[in-house]
Amino acid sequence: MVRRARWWSRLGLISHPRCLPAQLGSIFSDGGLIGCLTVVLTRVYPLIYFERSSGTSCFRGEKAHLRLVKENQQSKETTLHQGLLTASQIDLARSWHQEQADKKRSKINAEVHRRLNKKQKLYEAVPVLKLRIMDTDGSCAILSVWRPPEELQQTLSEGRMFRIFYAWAAGYRRDCLQLTATRQTRWEDIGAETGHSFPDCDRHVTPLCLTLSKNLHPVWNEVDVVGLVFRIDQMDQGSQLVYIVDHHLNILALKFWGGLKECGVEDIVSCESMLSVSNCSWRGYYSGRCACVHVTELSVVSISPRHPHLVEAFDHLKKNIEDVKALIYKADMKLDGFKDESSLHTDGAIIQNHCPQAEENMDSPVAKSVNQIAESTTASAPNINRRAERSREIRSRLNSLVQYGTPSPLTGVAFNNPSPKTWKPFKVPFKNSKS
Structure with missing residues (x-):
């Protein structure tokens, strides 16, 4: 040196x-x-x-x-x-x-x-x-x-x-x-x-409402989050998405590369379970559906956190969830409404997410980020509910069709001596005006 x-x-x-x-x-x-x-x-x-x-x-x-x-x-x-x-x-x-x-x-x-x-x-x-x-x-x-x-x-x-x-x-x-x-x-x-x-x-727990903010810049691009699991997707292109929600219907997607089994958390990550995830990688991903964080080998997924800041947020969420079934139903409808639209943007605006944690201190950086989200919000909730209900009906019909299975392959019909009429072009029938 x-x-x-x-x-x-x-x-x-x-x-x-x-x-x-x-x-x-x-x-x-x-x-x-x-x-x-x-x-x-x-x-x-x-x-x-x-x-x-x-x-x-x-x-x-x-x-x-x-x-x-x-x-x-x-x-x-x-x-x-x-x-x-x-x-x-x-x-x-x-x-x-x-x-x-x-x-x-x-x-x-x-x-x-x-x-x-x-x-x-x-x-x-x-x-x-x-x-x-x-x-x-x-x-x-x-x-x-x-x-x-x-x-x-x-x-x-x-x-x-x-x-x-x-x-x-x-x-x-x-x-x-x-x-x-x-x-x-x-x-x-x-x-x-x-x-x-x-x-x-x-360390601080990042409220789920702030993940929809384009101005979110966490320290070292790492976030700690707490939420209730309400949906687990299937494997898609080498990754698996798990959706969590808080008591204000703010949704966040967790991306597990290789799937839950590869990460060794398939026994603790299940629907209706409360999770605390620390050291998640925030890569600036933002879409109309919901934000997404990546679970890496440095992340810790737990149903019984030990760090004080996670324990406090975990207990706060558990205390404010009155009906788990009702919350999951509303979260499913909201997420289905997100999927029906290419994004939540309506004339350049997004749906407002409630964040009382940031409203407690209006001078804090967290509150300023939430205010910037609220100023650009002009979408209406009834339209989203109607879209979500329509999406749920379509999904139920698709599930009924899936039960029939795949059809058998079509076999060609061989004609030894085809009639010359079969080679003639098709003539569109016209309605006779006299009749």
Whole structure:
């Protein structure tokens, strides 16, 4: 690590060498080792797992990793129960034992084990812990810790300040600096040491009404949401949509890449269940139907949240939902009304969504965003209800048609001696005016 010295410094070695401090904004993507960083942990993401197989690599969340480990153990137990050798192979081994020595039989068993292990590839993944750090200038970076020890995981918590020595600069991803912890990396917990001031980056639950705002720019493009699941779509182009709603009929779509089973949440995500989803990726997607956030390997989906801000929003939503069935019915009608129209825009306006969380403080940025939505709202609710009712009728008719199944294929009719009349062009009949 090279830094310019003071103009009055003497040439030569420093008598008391120290790690040179650096700011995140001054680090290049190929800067190599970084002497010392004084940062605060703004986000401690859940543990993810890296797998490399058949020349491809991917990251999986903890729930998806546990699902694969369970499936792998079940297949391994089934193989052990069936035995390593079949009946014919056992008889062959016994006859071979009579003719040859025990040493040759051990070679046969070793060959059988080798072939079974080659055919059955075990699932192996490397745990990775990702941290979002920020310095006093407000610059942030993602720090990856491969195979983090338990002692380090217990000391890392959001809001704590650390001095990190000898981290490695590993380029940029999505315009964010990526750092990697090496074997030389050292951590020094400085607690709430005075003399360092960092920007406020506390977690907050994003109201669903704000997701329809084009002016929504969450910190690091991440949102935490809470809602009631009222519809789960089928797989479509490698992803699956789950729709949630709050007690004010604000709708949000959650996109699970690979589907619920691939993400390992098919047992907790169901209709009429309340979900809290944190670390969702907000990519600026906006359409007339509803907004959409992406659930990534860093997201946490839970029906019993632990973070205080999620628990508060979870309890508030549960307290204000009086009738779950009625809310789901209204949400279905509203979503069907959205689907009937290409968008909710009517002469450049969208339907108004109620957001009392933002109305409590009219001077807050949240309230300003909601006011901008309300000013551009001129659509009428009765028209949407009529469209939703019409859509529901059409869907019921389509479901009745689906029950008949696919028709049998048509077979051609062969004429050995076709009549010449069949080749004549068709004449449109005209009504006789005299009759």
